[in-house]
Amino acid sequence: MATRLMFENSCExxxxxxxxxxxxxxxxxxxxxxxxxxxxELADVIPVVKTSIGGNRIIGRLCVGNKNGLLLPHTTxxxxxxxxxxxxPDQVVVQRIEERLSALGNCxxxxxxxxxxxxxxxxxxxxxxxxxxxxxxxRQTIAGNILVGSYCSxxxxxxxVHPHTSIEDLDELSTLLQVPLVAGxxxxxxxxxxxxxxxxxxxxxCGSDTTATELSxxxxxxxxxxxxxxxxxxxxRKSLIDSYV
Amino acid sequence: xxxxxxxxxxxxxxxxxxxxxxxxSVAQIASIHVDRCQxxxxxxxxxxxxxxxxxxxxxxxxEGKNDLSESSEEEGSGGVVQADFVFFDPKLDDxxxxxxxxxxxxxxxxxxxxxxxxxxxxxxxxxxxxKIEGDDDNTPFSIVTALNLRRYxxxxxxxxxxxxxxxxxxxxxxxxxxRLFMGEQANDVGLLVxxxxxxxxxxxxxxxxxxxxxxxxxxxxxxxxxxxxxFFCFKCYLLVSKIYKHKNANQKNKRNLKRRSASDSGDEIVxxxxxxxxxxxxxxWSFSFPMQTxxxxxxxxxxxxxxxxxxxxEAAKIPTFRQELQSLIVET
Numbered sequence: 269m270a271t272r273l274m275f276e277n278s279c280e281x282x283x284x285x286x287x288x289x290x291x292x293x294x295x296x297x298x299x300x301x302x303x304x305x306x307x308x309e310l311a312d313v314i315p316v317v318k319t320s321i322g323g324n325r326i327i328g329r330l331c332v333g334n335k336n337g338l339l340l341p342h343t344t345x346x347x348x349x350x351x352x353x354x355x356x357p358d359q360v361v362v363q364r365i366e367e368r369l370s371a372l373g374n375c376x377x378x379x380x381x382x383x384x385x386x387x388x389x390x391x392x393x394x395x396x397x398x399x400x401x402x403x404x405x406x407r408q409t410i411a412g413n414i415l416v417g418s419y420c421s422x423x424x425x426x427x428x429v430h431p432h433t434s435i436e437d438l439d440e441l442s443t444l445l446q447v448p449l450v451a452g453x454x455x456x457x458x459x460x461x462x463x464x465x466x467x468x469x470x471x472x473x474c475g476s477d478t479t480a481t482e483l484s485x486x487x488x489x490x491x492x493x494x495x496x497x498x499x500x501x502x503x504x505r506k507s508l509i510d511s512y513v
Numbered sequence: 514x515x516x517x518x519x520x521x522x523x524x525x526x527x528x529x530x531x532x533x534x535x536x537x538s539v540a541q542i543a544s545i546h547v548d549r550c551q552x553x554x555x556x557x558x559x560x561x562x563x564x565x566x567x568x569x570x571x572x573x574x575x576e577g578k579n580d581l582s583e584s585s586e587e588e589g590s591g592g593v594v595q596a597d598f599v600f601f602d603p604k605l606d607d608x609x610x611x612x613x614x615x616x617x618x619x620x621x622x623x624x625x626x627x628x629x630x631x632x633x634x635x636x637x638x639x640x641x642x643x644k645i646e647g648d649d650d651n652t653p654f655s656i657v658t659a660l661n662l663r664r665y666x667x668x669x670x671x672x673x674x675x676x677x678x679x680x681x682x683x684x685x686x687x688x689x690x691x692r693l694f695m696g697e698q699a700n701d702v703g704l705l706v707x708x709x710x711x712x713x714x715x716x717x718x719x720x721x722x723x724x725x726x727x728x729x730x731x732x733x734x735x736x737x738x739x740x741x742x743x744f745f746c747f748k749c750y751l752l753v754s755k756i757y758k759h760k761n762a763n764q765k766n767k768r769n770l771k772r773r774s775a776s777d778s779g780d781e782i783v784x785x786x787x788x789x790x791x792x793x794x795x796x797x798w799s800f801s802f803p804m805q806t807x808x809x810x811x812x813x814x815x816x817x818x819x820x821x822x823x824x825x826x827e828a829a830k831i832p833t834f835r836q837e838l839q840s841l842i843v844e845t
Contacts, residue, residue: 277616277623299623456608456627477627 269493270472270486273305279455279475280463282421286328286373287466287473289380289424290335291356292316295325309471317355319348328466329373332417334380337361337400341370363400367393374417377462379424382445384408384416406444411437418462423469426489428452428461450489454478597646598717600724603634603658607642610653614708618753619677620804620821629670633658633706638736639728639745641721643709655709655717657725661744662751663699674704678753678823681802690798694751694825701748703729705826707786718788719839726831750831752792752824757783757817758801783817791837792826799824 275284275298284295285306292310294303296318306316321330322343331340337360340349344364353362367390369375375386376397383403385394394405410419411430419430420441427449429441442449454464455475465474467490474486487493603611612630633640633656640658644651665671675695682688694702705725732745759781784790793799801820826834 274623276621277626458609 270474270483271305271309272474272476272478273302274476275302279477281473281475282463282466283326283328285466285473286331286333287468288334289468290314290360293327294318295327296320297325315355315357317352319352321348329371329463332372332376332378334378334401334403335360336380336402337363339372339397339400340364341372342366343370361400363396365393365396373462374415377417377420377422378403379422381424382406384420386416387414408441418460421461421465421467422447423467423490425469425491428465428486428489430459430461448489450485452482452485454482599644599646601642601644602637603640603642605634606651607634607653611642611656614653614656617806618708619674621806622677624673624677625670628668632660632665632668632670636660638732639725641724643717643721655713655721657707657721659703659705659725659729659747659750661700662695662702662704664744666699681821682800683802684800687798687800690825701746703747703750705750705752715787715842719842722788722838723835726835747828749797749828750826752826754789754822755785755804756789756801756820756822757785757814758820760816760818783814787841788838789822791834791841792824795830795834796824796826
């Protein structure tokens, strides 16, 4: 189910939060209702962690992660790094990387299997992404924009990209990512998908300006209507429990 | 906002590197000289001029919308840019730009800002949006409009606005007047919304306000129904604005604000918008309240604190205001 919310009068929810299948990061300093909306949806399933990155609240645009790991820019302080390591589950590897392009959330978009990266990213960073996040990395542009993390958002089940993406590009990206993609907008016509929306396999959060049409597109492409967190957790449980006593 | 490859524009110099086209345009208009002022103007009028009065039918010429413009000459030296400003009626497409301009209208309260912007843009007969000619991004640089408080009293945004103003008004003698404004007298009160980018050339202000008050008076005659016509018969305008007050200034409630002399307010209050000084002088009553939004820390303003200012100005004083604004801008 997709939820609409606001962070201090701003509809750019994807800037102040980062949602993955294993954890959720939320910026500090917002009103309690922002935090509690996330808690209400996610508390039983995954940890919701309040943090800042380098003293900034724009954490969604500075970091990138999936169920395997979380990558932080070099501006992250030691205390923040420690706090994240303590709060996140053990299977999530938290790493701070030295990369000139420090807004990792704007440069990289990923799900649990594939990542799209900014064309100018260091080769070393690409290797770290592949290693820590356990993904295959592709350098791509989206509708001519190099900030792939800003202009698209995808999960393991579907993806939403910049509205001006051509059909050929859409097909190419869909083949690379192996998920169905749709070109659309969020927050009443905003093209910056990554800033307006944050999504994982069973839920999505978008700004309150998002129209009903946009919301229905989001719910259908990310297959949120049938998705229940228990379905996924049960699937994982089946593979974890190997004997009953 | 996208970092698109810089486009060559016919009129403008190479653009400074900023993160959005909006910021680029704002940075370019840092210094503009205005040479001439073309003030022939015509506006799109909605509805036929139904007229039961004896003085006959008023007809307003219906050419396109963008006939009022100011242009400036490029003088060759760096930092001077030529730009043509165009006045438009509010359109629904302007939603995002106008929303950004009104982001801190009510301090940092969470309120139905989107609904408020929708109201402003739906009222096409009264209201002006200023844009640059030939700008592909269609970014609004300024929005000016007047909303009747009673007409929209059931809208969530207006209710929240009223709650906010009543909450921040700490001056007991003013709060009575404010309550009347929001309640019984709401039909005669127009909320004057005027927001713009900080470096919009001041030469645009007299035509901008002229446009607003002219449209209000035209609307009282040209609107299709009696009810709509009455909505624009404002007796008073309510303004919500921002000022910088000196931190050591005497915070005691001054009863008659009209008596405050020019030299006092020069040191005590710094008006972000020049017309606010004139409005404040002519106001019926006013009050200020502290703001929580972070202010820009500059050397000149380090002893000043950002405050919100709410003023009530009688409609009868508007011609005086227009004259004084004209002379103020001409002098500077």
